Amino acid sequence: MTTRSYISNYSTNSAYSSRNLWSGFLFGIGLVAFIDETIFHQLLRWHHFYDKSTTDIGLISDGLFHAFSWFATIGGLFIFADLRRKNALRFQRWLGGVLLGSGTFQFYDGTIQHKLMKIHQIRYVDNVLYYDLIWNLIAIAMIIAGTFLLVRTRSKQQPEKTISNEHK
Known part of the structure:
Protein backbone atom coordinates (compact mmCIF):
# COMPACT_ATOMS: atom_id res chain seq x y z
CA MET A 1 0.00 0.00 0.00
CA THR A 2 1.42 3.35 -0.98
CA THR A 3 1.52 6.31 1.34
CA ARG A 4 -0.97 8.10 -0.87
CA SER A 5 -3.55 5.27 -0.74
CA TYR A 6 -3.05 4.94 3.03
CA ILE A 7 -3.79 8.65 3.49
CA SER A 8 -6.79 8.35 1.16
CA ASN A 9 -8.13 5.31 3.08
CA TYR A 10 -7.55 7.09 6.41
CA SER A 11 -9.41 10.20 5.19
CA THR A 12 -12.29 8.08 3.89
CA ASN A 13 -12.52 6.08 7.12
CA SER A 14 -12.36 9.29 9.15
CA ALA A 15 -15.15 10.86 7.08
CA TYR A 16 -17.30 7.73 7.43
CA SER A 17 -16.56 7.61 11.16
CA SER A 18 -17.77 11.20 11.48
CA ARG A 19 -20.84 10.52 9.34
CA ASN A 20 -21.75 7.53 11.53
CA LEU A 21 -21.52 9.79 14.59
CA TRP A 22 -23.61 12.61 13.06
CA SER A 23 -26.22 10.27 11.62
CA GLY A 24 -26.70 8.71 15.04
CA PHE A 25 -26.62 12.10 16.79
CA LEU A 26 -29.37 13.54 14.58
CA PHE A 27 -31.45 10.39 14.86
CA GLY A 28 -31.00 10.43 18.67
CA ILE A 29 -32.18 14.04 18.92
CA GLY A 30 -35.20 13.24 16.77
CA LEU A 31 -35.98 10.04 18.65
CA VAL A 32 -35.92 11.54 22.15
CA ALA A 33 -37.80 14.64 20.98
CA PHE A 34 -40.46 12.39 19.42
CA ILE A 35 -40.75 10.33 22.61
CA ASP A 36 -40.99 13.53 24.71
CA GLU A 37 -43.63 14.98 22.41
CA THR A 38 -45.68 11.80 22.22
CA ILE A 39 -45.59 10.74 25.86
CA PHE A 40 -45.31 13.94 27.90
CA HIS A 41 -47.06 16.41 25.59
CA GLN A 42 -49.81 14.32 24.01
CA LEU A 43 -50.56 11.19 26.04
CA LEU A 44 -49.91 12.41 29.59
CA ARG A 45 -50.59 16.10 28.78
CA TRP A 46 -48.11 17.21 31.43
CA HIS A 47 -46.95 20.23 29.46
CA HIS A 48 -46.59 21.87 26.04
CA PHE A 49 -43.34 22.91 24.46
CA TYR A 50 -44.19 26.52 25.31
CA ASP A 51 -46.36 26.97 28.39
CA LYS A 52 -46.09 30.73 28.94
CA SER A 53 -49.16 31.56 26.86
CA THR A 54 -52.53 30.12 25.89
CA THR A 55 -53.31 26.45 25.24
CA ASP A 56 -53.62 27.26 21.51
CA ILE A 57 -50.08 28.68 21.44
CA GLY A 58 -48.91 25.63 23.40
CA LEU A 59 -50.43 23.33 20.78
CA ILE A 60 -48.83 25.30 17.94
CA SER A 61 -45.47 25.11 19.71
CA ASP A 62 -45.94 21.35 20.09
CA GLY A 63 -46.56 21.08 16.34
CA LEU A 64 -43.38 23.00 15.54
CA PHE A 65 -41.44 20.87 18.04
CA HIS A 66 -42.86 17.73 16.43
CA ALA A 67 -41.81 18.94 12.97
CA PHE A 68 -38.29 19.65 14.27
CA SER A 69 -38.05 16.14 15.71
CA TRP A 70 -39.03 14.59 12.40
CA PHE A 71 -36.57 16.72 10.40
CA ALA A 72 -33.78 15.55 12.71
CA THR A 73 -34.94 11.92 12.51
CA ILE A 74 -35.26 11.91 8.73
CA GLY A 75 -31.93 13.71 8.28
CA GLY A 76 -30.20 11.11 10.44
CA LEU A 77 -31.88 8.27 8.57
CA PHE A 78 -30.86 9.65 5.15
CA ILE A 79 -27.23 9.63 6.26
CA PHE A 80 -27.76 6.14 7.76
CA ALA A 81 -29.10 4.84 4.42
CA ASP A 82 -26.16 6.35 2.55
CA LEU A 83 -23.71 4.70 4.96
CA ARG A 84 -25.43 1.34 4.44
CA ARG A 85 -25.39 1.78 0.69
CA LYS A 86 -21.64 2.46 0.79
CA ASN A 87 -21.12 -0.45 3.20
CA ALA A 88 -19.63 2.04 5.68
CA LEU A 89 -22.09 1.74 8.56
CA ARG A 90 -20.32 1.17 11.86
CA PHE A 91 -23.31 0.27 14.01
CA GLN A 92 -21.66 0.64 17.43
CA ARG A 93 -20.37 4.10 16.49
CA TRP A 94 -23.80 5.02 15.13
CA LEU A 95 -25.45 3.77 18.34
CA GLY A 96 -22.99 5.85 20.36
CA GLY A 97 -24.13 8.87 18.36
CA VAL A 98 -27.79 7.99 19.02
CA LEU A 99 -27.18 7.82 22.79
CA LEU A 100 -25.10 11.00 22.79
CA GLY A 101 -27.69 12.89 20.72
CA SER A 102 -30.58 11.65 22.87
CA GLY A 103 -28.83 12.41 26.13
CA THR A 104 -27.57 15.82 25.01
CA PHE A 105 -31.02 16.90 23.86
CA GLN A 106 -32.69 15.61 27.00
CA PHE A 107 -30.11 17.30 29.26
CA TYR A 108 -30.47 20.56 27.29
CA ASP A 109 -34.25 20.31 27.66
CA GLY A 110 -34.06 19.55 31.40
CA THR A 111 -31.57 22.30 32.24
CA ILE A 112 -31.86 25.12 29.69
CA GLN A 113 -35.53 24.92 28.69
CA HIS A 114 -36.95 23.79 32.05
CA LYS A 115 -34.81 25.76 34.49
CA LEU A 116 -33.01 28.61 32.72
CA MET A 117 -35.60 29.67 30.13
CA LYS A 118 -38.57 28.31 32.13
CA ILE A 119 -40.63 27.75 28.96
CA HIS A 120 -42.14 24.63 30.54
CA GLN A 121 -41.61 22.12 33.34
CA ILE A 122 -41.66 18.35 33.12
CA ARG A 123 -44.78 18.31 35.25
CA TYR A 124 -46.57 20.98 37.20
CA ALA A 139 -29.87 12.12 30.18
CA ILE A 140 -26.45 11.90 31.86
CA ALA A 141 -26.53 8.10 31.70
CA MET A 142 -27.22 8.26 27.94
CA ILE A 143 -24.41 10.79 27.45
CA ILE A 144 -21.95 8.58 29.36
CA ALA A 145 -23.00 5.41 27.48
CA GLY A 146 -22.81 7.19 24.12
CA THR A 147 -19.42 8.69 24.91
CA PHE A 148 -18.13 5.27 25.98
CA LEU A 149 -19.20 3.73 22.66
CA LEU A 150 -17.74 6.62 20.67
CA VAL A 151 -14.39 6.46 22.44
CA ARG A 152 -14.34 2.69 22.06
CA THR A 153 -14.94 2.91 18.30
CA ARG A 154 -12.85 6.01 17.61
CA SER A 155 -9.48 4.30 17.12
CA LYS A 156 -10.67 1.48 14.89
CA GLN A 157 -9.79 2.10 11.24
CA GLN A 158 -11.93 -0.67 9.73
CA PRO A 159 -15.48 -1.45 10.80
CA GLU A 160 -15.58 -4.50 13.03
CA LYS A 161 -19.01 -5.40 11.74
CA THR A 162 -20.70 -3.59 8.94
CA ILE A 163 -24.30 -3.89 8.00
CA SER A 164 -24.50 -4.35 4.26
CA ASN A 165 -27.44 -4.05 1.95
CA GLU A 166 -26.03 -6.85 -0.22
CA HIS A 167 -27.78 -10.21 0.12
CA LYS A 168 -25.95 -13.46 -0.54
Missing part, protein backbone atom coordinates in the same frame (compact mmCIF):
# COMPACT_ATOMS: atom_id res chain seq x y z
CA VAL A 125 -46.56 19.61 40.74
CA ASP A 126 -45.50 21.03 44.11
CA ASN A 127 -42.23 19.11 44.22
CA VAL A 128 -40.84 18.88 40.68
CA LEU A 129 -37.33 18.06 41.99
CA TYR A 130 -37.87 14.30 41.70
CA TYR A 131 -38.98 14.62 38.09
CA ASP A 132 -36.02 16.88 37.30
CA LEU A 133 -33.54 14.50 38.91
CA ILE A 134 -34.84 11.44 37.08
CA TRP A 135 -35.02 13.32 33.77
CA ASN A 136 -31.48 14.67 34.02
CA LEU A 137 -29.93 11.49 35.46
CA ILE A 138 -31.32 9.49 32.53
Whole structure:
Protein backbone atom coordinates (compact mmCIF):
# COMPACT_ATOMS: atom_id res chain seq x y z
CA MET A 1 0.00 0.00 0.00
CA THR A 2 1.42 3.35 -0.98
CA THR A 3 1.52 6.31 1.34
CA ARG A 4 -0.97 8.10 -0.87
CA SER A 5 -3.55 5.27 -0.74
CA TYR A 6 -3.05 4.94 3.03
CA ILE A 7 -3.79 8.65 3.49
CA SER A 8 -6.79 8.35 1.16
CA ASN A 9 -8.13 5.31 3.08
CA TYR A 10 -7.55 7.09 6.41
CA SER A 11 -9.41 10.20 5.19
CA THR A 12 -12.29 8.08 3.89
CA ASN A 13 -12.52 6.08 7.12
CA SER A 14 -12.36 9.29 9.15
CA ALA A 15 -15.15 10.86 7.08
CA TYR A 16 -17.30 7.73 7.43
CA SER A 17 -16.56 7.61 11.16
CA SER A 18 -17.77 11.20 11.48
CA ARG A 19 -20.84 10.52 9.34
CA ASN A 20 -21.75 7.53 11.53
CA LEU A 21 -21.52 9.79 14.59
CA TRP A 22 -23.61 12.61 13.06
CA SER A 23 -26.22 10.27 11.62
CA GLY A 24 -26.70 8.71 15.04
CA PHE A 25 -26.62 12.10 16.79
CA LEU A 26 -29.37 13.54 14.58
CA PHE A 27 -31.45 10.39 14.86
CA GLY A 28 -31.00 10.43 18.67
CA ILE A 29 -32.18 14.04 18.92
CA GLY A 30 -35.20 13.24 16.77
CA LEU A 31 -35.98 10.04 18.65
CA VAL A 32 -35.92 11.54 22.15
CA ALA A 33 -37.80 14.64 20.98
CA PHE A 34 -40.46 12.39 19.42
CA ILE A 35 -40.75 10.33 22.61
CA ASP A 36 -40.99 13.53 24.71
CA GLU A 37 -43.63 14.98 22.41
CA THR A 38 -45.68 11.80 22.22
CA ILE A 39 -45.59 10.74 25.86
CA PHE A 40 -45.31 13.94 27.90
CA HIS A 41 -47.06 16.41 25.59
CA GLN A 42 -49.81 14.32 24.01
CA LEU A 43 -50.56 11.19 26.04
CA LEU A 44 -49.91 12.41 29.59
CA ARG A 45 -50.59 16.10 28.78
CA TRP A 46 -48.11 17.21 31.43
CA HIS A 47 -46.95 20.23 29.46
CA HIS A 48 -46.59 21.87 26.04
CA PHE A 49 -43.34 22.91 24.46
CA TYR A 50 -44.19 26.52 25.31
CA ASP A 51 -46.36 26.97 28.39
CA LYS A 52 -46.09 30.73 28.94
CA SER A 53 -49.16 31.56 26.86
CA THR A 54 -52.53 30.12 25.89
CA THR A 55 -53.31 26.45 25.24
CA ASP A 56 -53.62 27.26 21.51
CA ILE A 57 -50.08 28.68 21.44
CA GLY A 58 -48.91 25.63 23.40
CA LEU A 59 -50.43 23.33 20.78
CA ILE A 60 -48.83 25.30 17.94
CA SER A 61 -45.47 25.11 19.71
CA ASP A 62 -45.94 21.35 20.09
CA GLY A 63 -46.56 21.08 16.34
CA LEU A 64 -43.38 23.00 15.54
CA PHE A 65 -41.44 20.87 18.04
CA HIS A 66 -42.86 17.73 16.43
CA ALA A 67 -41.81 18.94 12.97
CA PHE A 68 -38.29 19.65 14.27
CA SER A 69 -38.05 16.14 15.71
CA TRP A 70 -39.03 14.59 12.40
CA PHE A 71 -36.57 16.72 10.40
CA ALA A 72 -33.78 15.55 12.71
CA THR A 73 -34.94 11.92 12.51
CA ILE A 74 -35.26 11.91 8.73
CA GLY A 75 -31.93 13.71 8.28
CA GLY A 76 -30.20 11.11 10.44
CA LEU A 77 -31.88 8.27 8.57
CA PHE A 78 -30.86 9.65 5.15
CA ILE A 79 -27.23 9.63 6.26
CA PHE A 80 -27.76 6.14 7.76
CA ALA A 81 -29.10 4.84 4.42
CA ASP A 82 -26.16 6.35 2.55
CA LEU A 83 -23.71 4.70 4.96
CA ARG A 84 -25.43 1.34 4.44
CA ARG A 85 -25.39 1.78 0.69
CA LYS A 86 -21.64 2.46 0.79
CA ASN A 87 -21.12 -0.45 3.20
CA ALA A 88 -19.63 2.04 5.68
CA LEU A 89 -22.09 1.74 8.56
CA ARG A 90 -20.32 1.17 11.86
CA PHE A 91 -23.31 0.27 14.01
CA GLN A 92 -21.66 0.64 17.43
CA ARG A 93 -20.37 4.10 16.49
CA TRP A 94 -23.80 5.02 15.13
CA LEU A 95 -25.45 3.77 18.34
CA GLY A 96 -22.99 5.85 20.36
CA GLY A 97 -24.13 8.87 18.36
CA VAL A 98 -27.79 7.99 19.02
CA LEU A 99 -27.18 7.82 22.79
CA LEU A 100 -25.10 11.00 22.79
CA GLY A 101 -27.69 12.89 20.72
CA SER A 102 -30.58 11.65 22.87
CA GLY A 103 -28.83 12.41 26.13
CA THR A 104 -27.57 15.82 25.01
CA PHE A 105 -31.02 16.90 23.86
CA GLN A 106 -32.69 15.61 27.00
CA PHE A 107 -30.11 17.30 29.26
CA TYR A 108 -30.47 20.56 27.29
CA ASP A 109 -34.25 20.31 27.66
CA GLY A 110 -34.06 19.55 31.40
CA THR A 111 -31.57 22.30 32.24
CA ILE A 112 -31.86 25.12 29.69
CA GLN A 113 -35.53 24.92 28.69
CA HIS A 114 -36.95 23.79 32.05
CA LYS A 115 -34.81 25.76 34.49
CA LEU A 116 -33.01 28.61 32.72
CA MET A 117 -35.60 29.67 30.13
CA LYS A 118 -38.57 28.31 32.13
CA ILE A 119 -40.63 27.75 28.96
CA HIS A 120 -42.14 24.63 30.54
CA GLN A 121 -41.61 22.12 33.34
CA ILE A 122 -41.66 18.35 33.12
CA ARG A 123 -44.78 18.31 35.25
CA TYR A 124 -46.57 20.98 37.20
CA VAL A 125 -46.56 19.61 40.74
CA ASP A 126 -45.50 21.03 44.11
CA ASN A 127 -42.23 19.11 44.22
CA VAL A 128 -40.84 18.88 40.68
CA LEU A 129 -37.33 18.06 41.99
CA TYR A 130 -37.87 14.30 41.70
CA TYR A 131 -38.98 14.62 38.09
CA ASP A 132 -36.02 16.88 37.30
CA LEU A 133 -33.54 14.50 38.91
CA ILE A 134 -34.84 11.44 37.08
CA TRP A 135 -35.02 13.32 33.77
CA ASN A 136 -31.48 14.67 34.02
CA LEU A 137 -29.93 11.49 35.46
CA ILE A 138 -31.32 9.49 32.53
CA ALA A 139 -29.87 12.12 30.18
CA ILE A 140 -26.45 11.90 31.86
CA ALA A 141 -26.53 8.10 31.70
CA MET A 142 -27.22 8.26 27.94
CA ILE A 143 -24.41 10.79 27.45
CA ILE A 144 -21.95 8.58 29.36
CA ALA A 145 -23.00 5.41 27.48
CA GLY A 146 -22.81 7.19 24.12
CA THR A 147 -19.42 8.69 24.91
CA PHE A 148 -18.13 5.27 25.98
CA LEU A 149 -19.20 3.73 22.66
CA LEU A 150 -17.74 6.62 20.67
CA VAL A 151 -14.39 6.46 22.44
CA ARG A 152 -14.34 2.69 22.06
CA THR A 153 -14.94 2.91 18.30
CA ARG A 154 -12.85 6.01 17.61
CA SER A 155 -9.48 4.30 17.12
CA LYS A 156 -10.67 1.48 14.89
CA GLN A 157 -9.79 2.10 11.24
CA GLN A 158 -11.93 -0.67 9.73
CA PRO A 159 -15.48 -1.45 10.80
CA GLU A 160 -15.58 -4.50 13.03
CA LYS A 161 -19.01 -5.40 11.74
CA THR A 162 -20.70 -3.59 8.94
CA ILE A 163 -24.30 -3.89 8.00
CA SER A 164 -24.50 -4.35 4.26
CA ASN A 165 -27.44 -4.05 1.95
CA GLU A 166 -26.03 -6.85 -0.22
CA HIS A 167 -27.78 -10.21 0.12
CA LYS A 168 -25.95 -13.46 -0.54
